[in-house]
Amino acid sequence: MAEAAASVQHREILLRELQHRVKNNFQIILSSIGIQKRRFDDPAIHRALDHVANRINAIALAHDQLAIRQNVYVVNVASYLRALVISIEQQVDRIVIDFEADETELSIERAVPLGLILNEVVTNSIKHAFDEAGGRISITLQTGVGFGEGRLTISDNGGGIKKPNTDGSGLKLIDSLARQIGGEVHRESSPMGTSTSILFPLIS
Secondary structure: OHHHHHHHHHHHHHHHHHHHHHHHHHHHHHHHHHHHHHOOOOHHHHHHHHHHHHHHHHHHHHHHOEEEEOOEEEEEHHHHHHHHHHHHHOOOOOEEEEEEEOOOEEEHHHHHHHHHHHHHHHHHHHHHOOOOOOEEEEEEEEEEEOOOEEEEEEEEOOOOOOOOOOOOHHHHHHHHHHHHOOOEEEEEEEOOEEEEEEEEEOOO
């Protein structure tokens, strides 16, 4: 029993050291992006670099939430996505983001794609759904849907998308990330707003 406890403690220490190194590496990358931004005056380049930085931040936040369960790296998804939402909300004005999530843990391999999906969908809403008056985005994560499935739903009260560009890189990335976790993407849009939901198995 003492050996088992010592082994668990040792793994936790190694995990914390790993998290520290990974966090430092992510910070170096983000700092490099910031340096590159200062080299250009083009707003389009700034937006592109900000988008890359947000994706990296989404991955970094998942590693901040890492824990070990039976020799598997897992992430408290509710805490992870909440931290990601707060990070996004701090970058925008006049847009309120509501967030509710059931408590659940996923492997790091499944949590990261889910966070990247949230980042892409919310970014699309911020970019395309609202005028200068702003608006509201609602995010819910439900577990126990169907047979061992979860559902991430992201809705906004913007003006809707008349003809979604399914060839756009953002939508392609969302679809690809959903397939990566065995999920399906459903989109609905009307003048009252746009809703995107991802139904996915909680266990691979």
